[in-house]
Amino acid sequence: MSYCCECNGANEPKVIEKTLFNLLATCEKNENLLKAYMLDFFVEKHWDILPQKWTKVLEKLSPEELGHWVLYPELYNSYSDVWPLSLLALRSTVQHLSLERQPLKENWSKPPLGFRQSCPHRDFLFKSKEEPLNKKLFSKHIKPKKFHEIEIMAQMTANCASRLGCEFVIDIGSGLGHLGRILAFHHGLQVCCLEEQRCLTEKAKKIDEQLIRCLKKIENEKKPPVHINKSIHSALNKDELIKILMDAFGLESETKLKFGLVGLHPCGDLGPTLMRLLTNCENAVFLNLVGCCYMKMADQNNGEDIQGYPMSGFVQHHPQNILSYEAREVSCHALEMYCDRLKNGCVDDLKVHCYRAALECILVERMPELKHSGLKSIKHVQEMSFEKYAVEAVEKLKIKLPACDLDTDDVKEKLSRWMRVVIFYSLRLLVAPLVEAVILLDRLLYMDEKGMNAMLIPAFDPRFSPRNHILVALKEKQSSQTCD
Template identity: 25%
Template sequence: MLESRFSQIRLLLEEALPMVSQDDQKVIKNFDDRLQRNFYTKLQKMSAEEFYQFDGLRKSYLLEDNVWMNLIDKMSRLIKFPRRDFYPEDRVERRAYGKKKKQYELNACHELFHGLKPLKVYDFGGGVGNLSHYLNTHFAVSSSVIDANENLIIKGRSKLKTNKGISFIHTVVDEKCDLNLDSNSLGVGLHTCGNFAFDMLKVCSHKKIKHIVNFGCCYSKITNHKYHLSQNSQKKPFLNYRALASATLSFGTVERDQYDFRLKILDYKYSFYHWLYTEHGILKFCPMSNARRSLYSLDFKDFVSITLKRFFPHLKPPAEKSLMSFYKSHPNRQLIKYFTAYYACSRYFGELVEAYLLVDRALYLQQKGYESHIFEVFDPQISPRNKAIVATLNLV
């Protein structure tokens, strides 16, 4: 089952890959180098409300294009996984540490952990021990928090010093580590960032841990091709940073005000990069914050002035008239409209990239002797990385 799905995902991903991996700098340098699709052109002709319905509310059918609809139809059958109702509506809210999102996740996993009935838990990347505290409190199981961040380990030990069933292990989990793990146990990663997912799966499978539960996240931080794990992958296709980042997005619906804010971020950022290259021959993407609403509530000229001062202090701020003339110019508006359409479509195909990564990981465990499944556990509106790999070691 996993092998067949993986083959189909991989085949479709090879077709869709250009739509999530474009080099934006090349497009800014030369607009003719952009990836061109008829449905990008159709999308740019939509009204603002239609575009919001398509992108913000995920109504893919509003883009009436045969190629697009065929891609979406194929993809929709491959990216959905069984929904395990680990968090029924008549649920009991159990005590949990952490922020509201973390409390939701722990309660949502309650029945999953209950069904596995672990005797011992290894909490990979457990930080201050919120998951371990939950399991120790509600299942009376001993747990070891494994984390590379010494500050979190120190904080967790202080916070949970009265919980004798919880221990902390400060170590980097990678190919060189040699953890002494009890095989009759459960290894949990909630959530494992970037390469950490593979490192956890490799350690757990090498030690033949009985149960493994892994939620991935921050796929854009994966390095060294640690996304081709299974023998089925054959180490291709190549996924660049853009492709991996597309899998890290939220695939839920977005309220209109948040959506408009997202569009303004794209408008200001890419207009700035376009102006910087046109006027100064500099093309360098900067780590601008997407969370600072105050920055994007400014006029574009003030945004440019602040951004120049931070990242390019040697450059003199432009005259307001010439800057705003460039900002409103046809070439710049054309570029922004194109990128807006491109990323609206890219957000759909990001789900396909995530499915590829998860099925590849599940297959890797299957080839290590595990029965592997992928379940949708969380509400994606609350926790976007909502899918779990649940694997149990096959008894010989």
């Protein structure tokens, strides 16, 4: 099968390869930031790895100024101090190489890197259905953030299915089935939801039944989604998947099964698994994928035959292609939300990293074997004293810390340095988008290498959904029309 050609210009594979080359070089140059654990801030003396010229300027900033500088670098011109060129160069590099994160809708005047002006109808992804979605009906049991994602993902999925003449959609890692429910009952697609956890599958079926009772009152007779309890692993045989789907949809002939794949924040290697299913299975014709939990992907360090990163041949053969676990973990953090808290002066909320780092120091000094132990997750830390936080946090370890260890002059001195912890964490968040850009562009190049017509779309509000890029890949026959 031949696929739609791509427009020449800034999104050619060679340009993306050059960007990836620069991204990987920048990540390696800033490895000291990307590989640092925040809980080791005091144990490993992270503050000392920063150039003194940087710390001299950064320590003079208020939290509000720091938040503005990380997100809006042009603001540094308003500060009277002379900024180190190396720090300004880093901020400029990040701004230049990061993927666009603001939602891209119908404004195609300057498509960002990774967006392909596909031929011939480049606006098809956001075309709305004539009949508006009954939000009151479909938003039950869903938090506003999740509904924001699902509504957009469902519309784009329905548009891809319509474009390719496809009536079947497979939602992998479907959870409670909210996305599949909108695709089935609102967009009229036949949907199969595959979910590993049986408790979620059973609850999804109950929500379906509740919705069907409501829809009967408005004479909606569309088919409900089919829910199947199934774990999708990286070595899944495509014939096994086809058999599952034919049974789910009651089909007798495989030739009638033409389906799209969707994954809304599948964890770790599940995203790359969906990409391989698309490229290896002839019946699969499109994929809409939003990644998540990049640190859980298998990489070359795991010795796995099937890797989640790197995927493209270009990155696999690049000498600087290593992304540490810590780097991939910080790339999943919420940059915009954190900077908003800085800009709003919510400093009490930001001290949790300092509390955790100070507690780690105490644990390592008394019981080195407990280094990097998982502690109890504590809510409302900003309302607690350090002593109360420490006592509750170690409950999971079933140990009791002496009260005298929690109220020393050394501990008080560390806690007074909380702004240094905030600054260091902000610098890590500053470079974190470079790591995600490497991972997403690696996936995009993989699709290129497999002959797919693929795009990266910043679709969600990053303040609601920090992982907001949808990888759209289509098996689309070459059009006789020319590109715009």
